[in-house]
Amino acid sequence: MSNQFQERSAVIRIIFLVVAVIFIVRLAFMQVFDGEYRRQADRQALRPITQYPARGLIYDRNGELLVYNEAVYDLMVIPKMVKKLDTNLFCRVVGISRDDFEARMRKASKYSTYSASPFMKQISKEEYGAWQSHLYKFHGFYVLQRTLRVYDKPIAAHVLGYVGEVNDNEIKEDSYYKQGDYIGKSGLEQSYEGILRGIKGKRIMHVDVHNREIGPYMNGANDTVAVEGGNLYTTIDATLQEYAEGLMANKRGCVVAIEPSTGEVLTLVSAPCYDPNLLVGRVRGENYLKLLNDISKPLFNRALQAQYPPGSIFKVAQAMTALNLGVIAPGQGFPCDKSLVGCHNHPSARSVQEAIKMSCNPYFYYTYRRIIQQGKYKNIYKDSPYGLTVWDNYMHRFGFGQRLGIDLPNVKSGRIPDTAFYNRRYGEGRWAFSTIYSNSIGQGEVEVVPIQMANLACIVANRGYYITPHLVRYYGPDSTRNEEFYERHETGINPAYFEIAANGMYDVVHGAGGTAHRANIPDIDVCGKTGTAQNIGDDHSVFIAFAPKENPKIAVAVYVENARGGGGYWAAPIASLVIEKYIRGEVTRKDVERMYREAAPCQKLPLTRTVKKKKK
């Protein structure tokens, strides 16, 4: 009898034990082996909030602020939480129509009824201030702060570039970006994106069942603080930039000014210019399309991307090459034989210096022939390719035919034709000097980007070397420098020859029979070289210069498209005004300034494009 009861007591205990074991096993599966519960818990109770850092500021060379940020506000809505809304009041306060309200609410609800989506984007500080006091009445709405770029002076749009929302490709390439983030799309904003953007911070908020924030999760132990973007200290001279843009009003073309000793770009203008404020905020999309479709292509950065025939400025590089190769001597004279290549009326040049001053086309025809046909081979079809290869190498030393390593995106290389190029075009052994002589005067197959033209002026100013043109001196909190912008690129040409070039260029402006008297500035020794580049439309007006002659402070290239006048007529005086403004800080020739500012020399563009792009 007693045994049976002991047994029953044991059965009861076993029942208790079995249940406890079932519970513990179940707990082990839920808590230890299955991670899904944890993920689900985090998903519903934690809300990661990205902290957007302020984008870095951009300063000019004198510490003037070019670009800064302004707070704007996105009005966010969580449709599910919109309750008892006084729609009339809301529409009146926010300034939208009833229909607009319905449409926006529909869009937001379509995205998600439980999570926030933007109801209205980029509301200005003023607008927000006006209805901020009403916001508490509108349940389910809240405001998210963002920043927009602001430009006090509407200048240097092509240098600064613009920012825009990331696209899918950019997100794919760099996981840092999330939908709706901003990224530099062009200019310095693009090339220094990594510096300017800073580092996003992340806060994790603990939210309750009603989606209200209770407080920071783990008291913020896992939060990261946003790191502000690094500032850029550029080489741009805002005053000069603004002045040069003013001079290029009503024209197409560009101005590039560089400090020769450092390679620092003082001014980089591509005309027509546009106000960078146009590509900011809500108006961006509309303005962007307008600019994109403008036939004068204001978004196109001519200074870096336009590949022009250089015209006569190219002769300077030819003279230096020939002298260094020893194919001519400084005192070499050539007759101005217009039967070979057209020229204007001037006495025959008796030296390299005079040839540069008078820009004699036949002189450089002869010079180029001596470079190309060095007599290495009897067969001119072999001799010319050899000479061209030598020449090609020299041109590259001048920075032509290659991308200059400037710190801006999308720089073009221009074109220095090589043997492969001509073999492709004419067939091997089917071309010689007579086919390619136009290169001697900067026509033919040669194409040069304006930044390379300014760089040529720098090389003469430095008497034989250049430093890669650049736009940023240093950046970030540690004032980081780009080491490659301190490296001298030598042409390997005897500096004495450059002295001859400098003298010739001095005579261009100051000497009798020089081609650029309009570039003459009282008390400043300007050295320049004109160019008049032929093309399908009216001639382009080209001028490169540096000043003063000794210890030059500035080198300039000016290119005016279809200007119906030579380099001496349009580009030279514009360059001289830029030089005077920079060196003297003040322009004394007010009448010249006014005249060129107001002039609109450029040939009108056809309303429709006549040249069709080839289909790829």
Added chain:
Amino acid sequence: MENKIDWVTLLLYFVILVFGWLNIYAACYDESHAAVFDFSTRHGKQLIWIGISLLLALVISLIDPHIFSSTAYLIYLIVIGLLVVVLFVGAVTKGGQSWIDFGPFKFQPAEFAKFATALALAKFMSSLDIDYRQLRTKLIAWTIVLVPAAIIILQHDTGSALVFASFLLPMYREGMSPQIIIFGFVAIVLFVLALLVNKFIIIGVLAAVALFYLFVWLNKRTRRHYVWVAAIFLGCSLFTMSVDFAFDKVLQPHQRDRIYVLLGKTDDNSNTGYNVNQSKIAIGSGGFLGKGFLNGTITKADFVPEQETDFIFCTVGEEWGFVGSTILILLYLGLLFRLVRLAERQYSKFSRFYGYSVASILFVHILINIGMVLGLLPVIGIPLPFFSYGGSSLMAFTILLFIFLRQDQERTKPI
């Protein structure tokens, strides 16, 4: 002979009580009401209930234990009276009408019906001339149990009524045939299977088992065997076929939903399944060591409804993790084992039966409550003993336990 109060049980009681209060504090924690003695909060109020309960425990420890057996029927009748009164004047909470409102306090007689029934049943079962095999005895015993259970069902408090099934265990210990427990178990299994699997398959399997038992298992077969096996088979088959009817006509819609959710037949985490789903997320996200005291993200954010009361175990699971949850389960298991041991050392049948009743009542609460929050059982709202927030349940459990401890203290060998 005077013994000391059983300190092991006392210690377990205190540890569970304190652990429970900590979790109530965590579950309703709010930085603006962090003070321990803020009596506007639930953790503050629970302190009052704990105080009153300890006072009750002290009073019980001081009175003559014989009074419980002599007044058992009286207490039982008073509680039955209260239960009836509730039916007419009770306040309605969460669909159940089981509270008597005393201004600031609400009082739930159903909680007290458990120990009162235990006392009455113990008293009856320990009558001198009792014979368990008599039908009369069985009828009276079941009447004692089922009358309060029936009234509680009328109050729509099915969960509390279900607790009265716990008297099966002490009755089994005292010699009742285990058949009813086995039948109950088989019925539940068949019920669940019938909802999940095609009924003809079940009947087929049942038939196979019956044939196997008769012709393979048994060496000798008598006619008695044939009759019994046939009867059981028929009974089971009929039961299986009638599950749908019972399910649709007898159960309330919300009960049907809860069972469907448990069986995974509906995947509705926003309505009926919401509680359990959130409860599982809270517990499951606790991990091995838990998120730490006051660091629960789910319980702290009110995702789990009823988290101070019926779902209090979520807080344990989330903040104390697998380790804390296991410790709590082991504490309860220790308490139950201790109570069984104490019951076995009683000399009087009354106190032994009562002791088993205490263990069984606590067991059924723990089983249903933790089974529910772990998603193993359907949602049935009953408190976790000594742990959930609530004055009535804590006081009733304390009285239930200490009456037994008092009897254990006064146990005497019959002369």
